[in-house]
Amino acid sequence: MISIVVPTVGRPSLTVLLDALARQLAELPDAEILLVDDRRDPTGEPAVPATSSGYAKVLTGRGAGPAAARNVGWRAARQPWVVFLDDDVVPAPDWARRLRDDLTVGDRVGGVQGVVEVPLPADRRPTDWERSTAGLAEGEWITADMAYRRAALEQVGGFDERFPRAYREDAELAHRVRLAGWELVRGRRVVAHPVRPEGRWVSLLVQRGNADDALLRRRYGPNWRQELRLPPGRRPRHVAVTTAGALALTAVALRAGLPRDAASRRVLGALAATGALGWAAGTAEFARARIAPGPRTRDEVLTMLATSALIPPVAVTHWVRGWWRTRSSTTDGDVAGAQR
Known part of the structure; x- marks a missing residue:
């Protein structure tokens, strides 16, 4: 019923995500996990940990950005629901169970968004970069955790690959899905999106x-x-x-x-x-x-x-x-x- 698509360039956070998913596979016995290696230069160290080979399939992207990588993933998916996750999120322990509940929706619902939580420091005010990342918690239809019916993706042609960054490509896709007559709703499953370290x-x-x-x-x-x-x-x-x-x-x-x-x-x-x-x-x-x-x-x-x-x-x-x-x-x- 469910295909999980994760585009990645091999960030260390991918291991944390895969470990969290592995602990919940029993809740999703029919699910497939598709990892899209989207590095521009695929030589050198593998982007995907070898420990995931038993439960995940690795696809090769074109190094053209997350929109193109997600298109590679959902087009290879075999299940009617495609769940997009970023490689730096951490699913809650009950994420898989709540995902199944979230996808129990009417036939005209084409997408279901998960809840994104951004942990911020408790002992001080957040920095400008931390506040910027925290804005993801208020975003609509962001692919940090967003499920779409494969039929809806097929109808609108998937992501527009002219968007080369993780920026606006998800909002633009959601807009076309709504224009095509599908409904988008919010679910109850939760992922954490830690603030990744960045330079000044x-x-x-x-x-x-x-x-x-x-x-x-x-x-x-x-x-x-x-x-x-x-x-x-x-x-x-x-x-x-x-x-x-x-x-x-x-x-x-x-x-x-x-x-x-x-x-x-x-x-x-x-x-x-x-x-x-x-x-x-x-x-x-x-x-x-x-x-x-x-x-x-x-x-x-x-x-x-x-x-x-x-x-x-x-x-x-x-x-x-x-x-x-x-x-x-x-x-x-x-x-x-x-x-x-």
């Missing part, structure tokens, strides 16, 4: 997702966030701050090339001051919003100050890059033609 610049790296937002804007128009039921973002503010900073720098550069007695120097000076003030105010507001709920340690504050100045132009750059890259993308929902 991780908030800059995740801005690459803005390129994927550009694809959603191309496909679903200016109201794509409302249509996909996604929370509002800060991109308009990032654009304003970046524009103010660019205005200030441009005005300063032009002013430096003019004679001291040129009348336009005063105008350019005023433009530079206005742009600098707007940039400083926007950056300060952004930094305060990130620092205030955090632990406020010296390292965290310095990181927030530096990244709050850099995130707006980085985010806008990725958005523009994504907009240009997707200029010829389809807008009619034809995912099959978009698969690589």
